[in-house]
Amino acid sequence: MNYTENYRGIKIDVQSVNLDINAAVQEEIRSSIDKLSKFTPDINAVDIYFKTEGHGGTAKSVVGMRVGIPGPDVFAEEKGEHWIPLVKDVVDKLVRQLKKNK
Template identity: 70%
Template sequence: MNYTENYKGVKIDVQSPNLDVSESVQAEIRASIDKLSRFTSNINALDVYFKAEGQGGTATTTIGMRVGVPGPDVFAEEKGENWIGMLKSVTDKNIRQLQKDK
């Protein structure tokens, strides 16, 4: 499932091959933008990549998030099992990068 959305002037591009992104995960992506906006007002785009590999006990899930800002973009990735928890983690990692670049 891939989808694009415009939220508060920020273009959201979500790529999740072979996975459906639930409404609660989409709401968390929007909440991530709200949280990131507190640290920079210049967000142009947010790209989120969901990836699941393997099956059963060897399955791994990964989220990557790229925040498009003037200058170099910031990117963070997280592996785990809970999509919403991983989204919060990559959001916090990107915030730390934005703060460091100030």
């Protein structure tokens, strides 16, 4: 499932390989963008990918997020079990990067 949306003037591009992203995860993505916007008002685009690595009992969920801002973009990735906590962890990493770049 891939989808693109415009949220508050920010282009969101979500890519997921052989996965469907439910409404709760989509809402978490929007609230994450609100959180990131507090640290930099200049976000142009956000690219997010969801994928699963491995098979069966060893499968891991992976979330990666690139935030397009003037200058070098910031990127973070996290691996784990559940999508929403992974999105939150990725956003926390991005916030640290944005604070460091100020």
